């Protein structure tokens with residue numbers, strides 16, 4: 001069985017799964033219960049400056065019958081007294097020496113305030129400190145959270161203050177509310193941070209109530225931007241994680257990265273590991289389903305590692321980073337076409353409509369007697385009755401015309417019904433980068449581009 005244990009910048013935990021700093025890690029009682037359930041660690045809900053929280057603080061985005069595809073929050077940091085949090089952190093750490101107890105902190109941007117909170121956290125016996133440079137709402141108006149994370153100079157200065165007092169590892173948690181997440185990562189490295197984590201929440205408004213016209217959720221008629229998290233943000237988090245992995249300075253620094261943002265399943269977890277995360281933090285999925293999901297996360301990850309022959313988490317970390325590239329390096333001669341499994345097809349026409357209305361008009365509808373037909377508007381026989389399927393027209397891709405955009409594949413409601421099949425390239429392999437170097441005019445001038453297409457038999461429709 002795979003060994004799931006990790007050593008993250010010196011912080012050890014029996015598995016890579018930590019509660020993210022958020023409501024599930026708000027108190028000693030909760031973290032005790034999470035550890036009983038099997039969580040490898042917890043990043044305590046951010047402690048620091050005095051705050052008052054409000055009601056209606058979580059909005060959610062539900063879609064297509066699925067609840068809480070994303071959560072949006074205007075919660076501040078912990079509103080429980082600092083001394084209570086510090087006492088409970090110490091109690092939890094004493095009771096669970098083998099688990100990772102990391103404490104998230106945020107105070108006003110003053111050297112003394114930061115040094116003081118760092119020393120208070122260290123006195124609890126905690127394993128590490130996470131600097132919350134990400135909270136995009138409420139705290140940022142007071143010069144904290146993303147107000148720090150968005151300005152590289154502040155990020156470097158405050159990390160430096162924390163480092164000057166810290167004797168335990170310091171993790172800098174990056175905000176995604178920035179164009180290039182690599183920039184604040186460099187600031188953290190310059191200041192001597194021991195590790196990075198990402199992503200904190202993304203600025204968002206989840207909706208408007210069409211009856212009252214108020215922003216959702218409404219706080220006495222008012223609403224505003226909050227932090228977005230959950231399954232919907234996973235692609236953004238993965239991209240930011242990969243961009244750190246592709247950066248020379250980050251890689252040379254050797255700093256481990258704690259990845260989070262939309263992890264709900266063991267498959268998500270494996271993807272974060274493959275793109276360079278060493279520990280994994282989870283918030284929204286725990287808020288949705290409770291602490292018990294840790295069993296599925298650990299079992300699923302462990303089974304997958306066994307199947308693939310990975311003995312340790314280190315064997316997995318970063319294994320897909322060498323697959324991340326840029327458009328200019330992609331092979332322009334690569335070709336895939338859509339192929340439909342007629343046995344699996346339920347003849348719903350969605351692929352036809354998508355291709356015909358919005359992409360390249362290369363799917364035909366073919367009647368049972370082999371004639372190309374126009375789509376019907378409504379077929380009474382199709383009302384869920386299987387016998388009608390045999391008499392309806394079926395979609396057929398004209399492969400020579402298919403540009404392989406993959407839209408039909410994405411809209412088809414039947415799993416594995418449409419396959420994108422790699423076919424032999426029609427011309428020699430080349431990349432945009434190579435064309436720019438060998439025939440620069442082609443990339444700068446439309447007439448030269450037309451000639452290039454003619455020479456290479458590239459027909460665009």
Ligand SMILES: Cc1cc2nc3c(=O)[nH]c(=O)nc-3n(C[C@H](O)[C@H](O)[C@H](O)COP(=O)(O)O)c2cc1C
Nearest residue numbers: 020021022046073199200229230261262282283284
């Ligand atoms: C309700 C809520 C409260 C949060 N509070 C904090 C916090 O106090 N400190 C912090 O660093 N991040 C906070 N976060 C962000 C999470 O730690 C995490 O970065 C984010 O939710 C992405 O992970 P997820 O997609 O698994 O939820 C909060 C998130 C939510 C949803």
Ligand code: SF4
Nearest residue numbers: 355402403405406408
């Ligand atoms: S891959 Fe794109 S172009 Fe090809 S059939 Fe599907 S929708 Fe049409």
Ligand code: SF4
Nearest residue numbers: 345346348349351412
């Ligand atoms: S979308 Fe899928 S199921 Fe529907 S007609 Fe096209 S191939 Fe068949």
